Amino acid sequence: MNLRAVEQIAKAVLYEGYMLYPYRPSSVKNQQRWNFGVLCPQSYSEAQNSSDAWTMQTECLVEVSSRTGLEIRVRFLQLVGRSVGELTVPVSELLPGEIPEFRPVAKLEVAGRLYQPWQEALEREVILPICNVEALGYRSIPDAFSFPAEKQFEYLRDGGGQLAAVIVRERSAICGTIEVVGERVEDGVVKVSVLIRNTTPLAILQDSGRDAALLSSLVSTHTILGVQDGRFVSLLAPPEPLRERAANCKNVGSWPVLVGEEGQCDTMLSSPIILYDYPQIAPESAGDLFDGTEIDEILSLRIMTLTDDEKREMSQSDERARQMLERTETMPVEQLMKLHGVLRNLRPLKEQTQ
Numbered sequence: 001m002n003l004r005a006v007e008q009i010a011k012a013v014l015y016e017g018y019m020l021y022p023y024r025p026s027s028v029k030n031q032q033r034w035n036f037g038v039l040c041p042q043s044y045s046e047a048q049n050s051s052d053a054w055t056m057q058t059e060c061l062v063e064v065s066s067r068t069g070l071e072i073r074v075r076f077l078q079l080v081g082r083s084v085g086e087l088t089v090p091v092s093e094l095l096p097g098e099i100p101e102f103r104p105v106a107k108l109e110v111a112g113r114l115y116q117p118w119q120e121a122l123e124r125e126v127i128l129p130i131c132n133v134e135a136l137g138y139r140s141i142p143d144a145f146s147f148p149a150e151k152q153f154e155y156l157r158d159g160g161g162q163l164a165a166v167i168v169r170e171r172s173a174i175c176g177t178i179e180v181v182g183e184r185v186e187d188g189v190v191k192v193s194v195l196i197r198n199t200t201p202l203a204i205l206q207d208s209g210r211d212a213a214l215l216s217s218l219v220s221t222h223t224i225l226g227v228q229d230g231r232f233v234s235l236l237a238p239p240e241p242l243r244e245r246a247a248n249c250k251n252v253g254s255w256p257v258l259v260g261e262e263g264q265c266d267t268m269l270s271s272p273i274i275l276y277d278y279p280q281i282a283p284e285s286a287g288d289l290f291d292g293t294e295i296d297e298i299l300s301l302r303i304m305t306l307t308d309d310e311k312r313e314m315s316q317s318d319e320r321a322r323q324m325l326e327r328t329e330t331m332p333v334e335q336l337m338k339l340h341g342v343l344r345n346l347r348p349l350k351e352q353t354q
Contacts, residue, residue: 001226009280013222022302037076039053059194070225070228082120083170087101102166178194192225225270226267259279303329
């Protein structure tokens with residue numbers, strides 16, 4: 001598996017839509033997550049009878065030998081609920097394990113810094129053991145994965161050194177399954193199917209909203225596949241003998257493409273965003289901008305025009321947003337000019353014949 005080639009593309013997919021311009025929790029656009037590749041708990045998805053899926057399926061073709069091995073990695077973000085509380089009685093120190101009384105607030109300034117509730121993100125990865133592709137047809141038990149619930153407290157001190165507030169980070173337990181199946185469709189060709197399910201138990205109440213479900217969801221889910229002693233077949237441009245087989249691959253909520261240098265066929269990225277074979281990050285891009293329809297030049301210029309108060313909220317709401325703001329404000333003029341437009345892949349026009 002060519003992890004170096006896939007890493008940059010996969011990272012961009014992971015955080016696409018993570019935070020939208022104007023990159024502030026108070027903006028209406030950031031009041032609800034809308035990431036791609038969201039797999040909600042099964043109970044929520046079925047109760048809502050909506051487009052919120054709880055499964056994702058990838059199917060692709062592999063040219064195999066008896067020695068062909070398959071690697072599979074599933075990556076997603078887990079949202080972490082961050083709330084802010086003001087201590088009802090400021091204290092100087094806490095005993096081990098002591099949690100003072102506090103009341104939740106929508107916004108709080110402590111020692112000159114602004115704190116607000118937000119949904120942070122934690123990267124998750126599930127790596128399956130390498131398996132022989134030809135033996136996949138005998139495998140029927142899905143691999144289960146789980147991550148435990150956790151609550152953390154971070155205490156804040158005021159200008160006088162007294163404990164005055166608390167940040168509470170809480171994440172729900174998440175569990176799911178990954179089922180891998182192989183089916184021989186031609187001599188030396190196997191169709192590999194990867195089915196991801198979010199089986200997290202979630203009690204559905206009458207007033208249950210999507211925000212609660214998102215805390216138990218797999219967000220920006222994508223699958224990375226690699227083969228040893230084998231070759232993936234492009235589903236976008238398959239060879240003629242396999243064109244019909246490629247067309248019959250059923251991908252639900254995900255689109256697998258070849259990744260790496262042109263012509264390499266040992267790594268595939270199955271993304272919730274439609275890509276082409278051998279996608280690349282534009283070399284002019286200085287880094288992630290997260291916005292789902294990002295145009296680097298326009299968003300960079302807009303960030304620069306934010307007011308000081310808006311920049312303050314942006315930088316103090318999320319560490320990734322702070323890094324993006326810092327990167328944009330220190331961007332050299334030469335780098336900004338490169339974002340204005342680049343022509344690539346120019347070819348001479350053929351002379352028209354009469």
